[in-house]
Amino acid sequence: MPLPTILRKRSKLHGYGVFAMEPINKNKRIIEYSGELITNKQSESREDRYLSKGCIWVFRVNRNWSRDAHVGGNDARFINHSCTGNCWIDVVDKTIWIRASKFIAKGEELAYDYNTEGDKIIPCLCRPDCKTKL
């Protein structure tokens, strides 16, 4: 099954975002979150370096492994966070799939809950009164 067509463009939420260019059914695989596979130990200094510039690029795969989308990433790295998003994360071995958590209409921005564990210094802009920090 081909993956749905998506497009990276400017987002009202933050910077660039990724948008559905066709309707996407619930649970459909949308895109793989690609990036260099590194150990969680290796990821610490990279995460600090990225966060000092206000960016989160490293995705925790499991207890041992992370993927760094700053190295070898695809458009998945531009999907923004939302506390009430429309995507969920399905980790199959060390592959991270972003899948639809509900029906997504054409034109809708894709978003998922980053579930960040780190310093939590970026105020979430998913809605005006959101108190979450990423």
Ligand SMILES: C[S@@+](CC[C@H](N)C(=O)[O-])C[C@H]1O[C@@H](n2cnc3c(N)ncnc32)[C@H](O)[C@@H]1O
């Ligand atoms: C993986 S990037 C997503 C793409 C980003 N919009 C860009 O243009 O680079 C993650 C960064 O986007 C920003 N971001 C994503 N979702 C956000 C949200 N709900 N509220 C505030 N900033 C957000 C944060 O700065 C975060 O470090």
Ligand SMILES: [Zn+2]
């Ligand atoms: Zn939020």
